[in-house]
Amino acid sequence: MKRITVAALMFTSIHAFAQKMDASKVPAPVKASFTKNFSTVKDAKWEKENGNYEANFQQGGKKMSATFDANGAWLETENAIEVSSLPAAATTYLAANYKGEKIKGAAMLKMANGETHYEAEVKGMDVLFDEKGKFIKTQKD
Numbered sequence: 234m235k236r237i238t239v240a241a242l243m244f245t246s247i248h249a250f251a252q253k254m255d256a257s258k259v260p261a262p263v264k265a266s267f268t269k270n271f272s273t274v275k276d277a278k279w280e281k282e283n284g285n286y287e288a289n290f291q292q293g294g295k296k297m298s299a300t301f302d303a304n305g306a307w308l309e310t311e312n313a314i315e316v317s318s319l320p321a322a323a324t325t326y327l328a329a330n331y332k333g334e335k336i337k338g339a340a341m342l343k344m345a346n347g348e349t350h351y352e353a354e355v356k357g358m359d360v361l362f363d364e365k366g367k368f369i370k371t372q373k374d
Contacts, residue, residue, distance in 0.1 A: 252281045259286055262305030270307055271299065310343045311352070319351055322366025331355045 256264075259279050263286045267277065277288035285308060289298045300308040316339045319327075327336060334355050342350040349364040354374060361369040 254279050254281050260303060260305070263301045263303065264305075266301050266305035266307055267299060270310075306345070308345050311340045312343075314339050314341050314351075316353070319353060320362065320364070320366030323351055323353065323360075323362040323368075324366070326362070326366070326368050327353055327355065327360065331360075 256277070256279050267274075267288050271277075271288075271290065271292065274288075274290045274292055277290040280287045280289065285300050285302055287298050287300045289296075291297065296313045298311045300311075302308060316336045318341075319339050327334075337354040339354070340352045342352060344350060350369065351362040351364070351366065353360045353362075357374050358371050359374050360371050363369055
């Protein structure tokens, strides 16, 4: 139950500022790319954020999202994970730089360039790390 609650909180907070939209308004190239990459998913919820299109869905019992640009190019896929699954270096960084702050959620991101990143939500910010847990940047949630 804790795992579901953490994932639900993370996705709610991550997508709080995105503009929800009807699937019929998603450009055809975006839908085609989504179907190509996630052929078994039939019930995605769409949002538009910063000019990109994000599909939120479940696959294999996991909450996920995939982001595409307006031409349908896949940008990233995000999988909710337990905070305890963050790399050790990321956990150490968070403990040192956000002492006493609660980590509200975590995710693993697969980027279009093949890289894996990790994200932790702290104080309304997304703190991003590379696959080894090295700090990359902080961005407004």
